[in-house]
Every structure is written in structure tokens, then in C-alpha cells.
Amino acid sequence: MILEGLVAAALSLALLWCLHRLWRTPRDRALWMVSACLAFMALNYPLGWLANAAAADSVVQHGVPKLLQNAVIMFGYFFLMLFFLFSAAPADKNVGRRAWREVVPLAVVVIAQIVSMAATPEQLRDHRFSSSSTDLQIPGIAGFYFVGAAYLVYALVQAARFALRYAAESGRRVRVGLRIAAAGLGIRAVSGSLRVLLIVVSWSGGGLPDALRDATGKLAAVGGGVFVLGVLCPAVLLRLATVRVWWRHRRAYRQLRPLWEALNAVYPKDALDRRPRSLWRERVSPRRVRRHYWRRVIEIRDGLVQLSPHLADFGYDSSRPTDQQVTAIRHALRHRHDGLPATTTSAVLVAAPAHVDNVETDVVELLALNQHFVPDGSAAARGPDLGLRQRNALMISKIRAQKPAAYVERRYALRVLAVRGRNTGEIRTVPIAVTQLDGRRYVCSPHRRRDWVRNLLAAGQVAIERDEHPVYRAVLVEGHEAARVIHTYLNALGTSSMAWPFTPGAAVSEIRAHTSTTAVFRLESHQG
Known part of the structure; x- marks a missing residue:
């Protein structure tokens, strides 16, 4: 009872999250389907409690709560199937017609179950499939479970097929998750097929071992677990990838400190606003490292852009390797630190990647520059600048040449x-x-x-x-x-x-x- 309550609460929270997303993207048909699936799956639990409550008999006609519960389950699987259908072919014009055609078998099954329940004697309508006392040779009971199990097998097979089609068009992480989820749906379909076989054999007067009846329930549980694992797999893989990126950003943030400090010393106004809205939230936020990392990268790039005219004065050549340019960078920084202007406003390209695949390739070049960069902070550097005459000579030559x-x-x-x-x-x-x-x-x-x-x-x-x-x-x-x-x-x-x-x-x-x-x-x- 406690476990069922926790599952119902989890489904309700997932439904609230989906409704929040629907409020932002109301035209997403796949999101509508998964929201409806979660709503019916969550509604299954209170209806199950109502069906098992003895007090329900005095409120509604005997068997109605069970009918409602089974209808809710089938509607849940129906919308799960439609979710994968709309996800696999979101731009297909015929997908809407295909969805409406799926309503026909659902309606047939619901009507067949109502007829089967009406044909069952009133005193036997509280039957359970898992109970050994349930007589599956009674046509009403056998028909009730047969049509329900057959439809669930159909819905599960269709959902698995659409999930595999969706997986073929998805990225690696989503593709792995969808294939695992499809496997889970397939296991549940096998469980449903065994249930159909058990019903047919029992109705015809044959007998099957009780272990087979137990196996159907265990297979359904295993299939449900595999399906949930597949659904969670993309999120877990994404979290693992996020952790790797977080660690890489944290390491790069620390490695870039010498270059950042040197540039920040001469361009302090380039420092971005560092005041967090909430100090305690800033300390515990997992996004803090990412914000600090990108702030440092941006400040370094801004500093290099402003320093580039001074680099041009000291012969910086972007075509030469980075490790051969460090001396020019140090001279330009010291020249700028002394408050002296550049002889030109032209800029040079500093630490630019040969091929820009993404933003991270730019950071790789900054890390390579930082690796060869030695901050001018030693005791000797704080004393007389031995390169001052060289820098002045270069600047004088540039001024005289213009x-x-x-x-x-x-x-x-x-x-x-x-x-x-x-x-x-x-x-x-x-x-x-x-x-x-x-x-x-x-x-x-x-x-x-x-x-x-x-x-x-x-x-x-x-x-x-x-x-x-x-x-x-x-x-x-x-x-x-x-x-x-x-x-x-x-x-x-x-x-x-x-x-x-x-x-x-x-x-x-x-x-x-x-x-x-x-x-x-x-x-x-x-x-x-």
C-alpha cells in the first residue's frame, strides 16, 4: 500500500511537470499524449483502492470500479502508444489520421469488457486474475480478461515498434534509452501473451501450472522495470555527461587563472558583474562553476582584444606557434600596465583555433596559450624591468616609421x-x-x-x-x-x-x- 502510494505520488509529480511544459509549448502533440498517459496511470491507483474497498458496493453497482480501473489502464497504454507515434513522425500529415484509427480498437475493447461484466453474475464481479479462486471457465470472466489482455499486447507491441522507429532518428543517448524502453515494452507484451494463452487454455477446460500464472506477473514487473530504466537512461547519461563537462570546466577555470590575472590587472574594468542575486544560492548552485568558467573565458577574450594593438607593436604574429609569442604578450602587458598607448588601433588575431567546431575549441587555444604563459610576478619581474629598453626601442621604431x-x-x-x-x-x-x-x-x-x-x-x-x-x-x-x-x-x-x-x-x-x-x-x- 505504501509503495503504491509512492508510485502514485511520483506519477502525479511527473504529470505536474508535463503540464508546466504544456503551458509553455501548448502545440506539442507528443507532450499532450504523455501527459494524458501519466494522468490515466496516476488515476489507476485511486480506482484500484476503490475497487478493493468493501464500502464501494453500497455506493456504485457491483463491478463498476473494476470496469473503470481497467478502462483507465487501457487508456494509459493507448496514450503511451500515441506518444511514441507522434514522436516517431511529428511532421507526418497522416499521423493524426493514424491516431484516430487507433480509437476504434480501444472503443471495441471497452464495450466488450462492459458486456462481459454485465454477463457475469453479480456475486462474481469482484474477481481478480491473480486469485486462484477466479473461475476462467465462466464466459463473462474469461471474455473480460481476454479482450483486456489482447488489447494491452497490441498496444505494447505498437508502442515498442514506434519507439524503435523514433530511436533510429534520435541522438546516441536518446537512441539507447528508447531501445531499452522498447525492450521493456516487449517483455510486457510477452507477459500479456502468456496471460492470453492462460485464459484461452483455462476457458477451454485445460489446466496450466500456477507457476505460469506467477510468471506472467513477474515478467510484467520486469518489463515495467526495464521500460522505466529506458526512460531514465537518457537523463542519466545526460547527467553523467554534465558531470564530465562540469569537471572539465572546473579544471580549465583554475588553469586559466595566470592568464586571467595578468589581463585583469591591466583591464580591471573588463571584469563582469560578480554580485550574485542570492549568496547562499550561489554557493550551493551546481551551475556556479559553469558561470565562473564562462565569465573567465569572456574576460580573457575581452582582454586579448584590447591588448591586440599593443601586441602588434611588439611583433606578435598569429601565424607563428603560441609558445613563440609569449615574450610579445609579456612585453605588451607590461607596456599596457605602465599606461602607455599603442601606436596603432589595428588588432591581431590571438590564440585563434584553426577550425572552429564549437566554443570549446576556442578555450583549447586559450589553455595552450596559458600553458606557455609565465605571469610577470616573480621577484625579478617586480624589480627593474630588464625588457623596458627593448620595448621602448620597438615603440620608437614604430612611431618613427609612421x-x-x-x-x-x-x-x-x-x-x-x-x-x-x-x-x-x-x-x-x-x-x-x-x-x-x-x-x-x-x-x-x-x-x-x-x-x-x-x-x-x-x-x-x-x-x-x-x-x-x-x-x-x-x-x-x-x-x-x-x-x-x-x-x-x-x-x-x-x-x-x-x-x-x-x-x-x-x-x-x-x-x-x-x-x-x-x-x-x-x-x-x-x-x-
């Missing part, structure tokens, strides 16, 4: 700055961005510890190659004027970097508080 960009209000133009060294007296050249604001020109730096800034503070004047007035007097400015220059330069640059002592996207009022440590020089025309 036509000088015109000065535009609230924009910057790349130039080569020449200033005398404070200790050696030799001329030092540096690639620099000259920003124009209110008709004046400025150069700026996140701090005053850089060599070119200290040289400029000592020299007081600077030469800008290929300018109409190449020599300028450099005037250090602070306060509101300096804050406006920094704000204009960073807006023209498109993003900030961690080298600046304020948060990315800071307003002029916030920047002003740091102008005593930053370096902003106003360039005034000076001959000398």
Missing part, C-alpha cells in the same frame, strides 16, 4: 620625446603620448619615479621629434589642471591601468587628490 599624427583637441598623438639624462648628460629618447587640451599640449605619467620624468624635472626642457616647434619648456602642473589632463588622456586611451593611483573611471575631483604624486607637464614653446 606619418606623425595630427594634434586633435581632447586626444593624444604619439611622439618620441628626447630629454637629457640627469646623471650622464646624454640624450634619452622615450615613446610618449602628447595630449592636447584647451589648445595646450601635455605629457603625463602615473608617478614621478620614472626615469624620463626625473630627467625632465632636472632638465626643465624637452625635444619632441618632428614637431613644428621641436623644443619645449616643461612645466610641472598639479591641481585641477593636471586632473583634467589625466582624465582627458585616460578617456582618449579608452581604459585605465593599475599603474594610476586611483580607481578606473575616476572623476576629475577624485584624480585631483593624487596630482601631487602624479606627473603632468605642460609643454610651452621654447627655442634653445
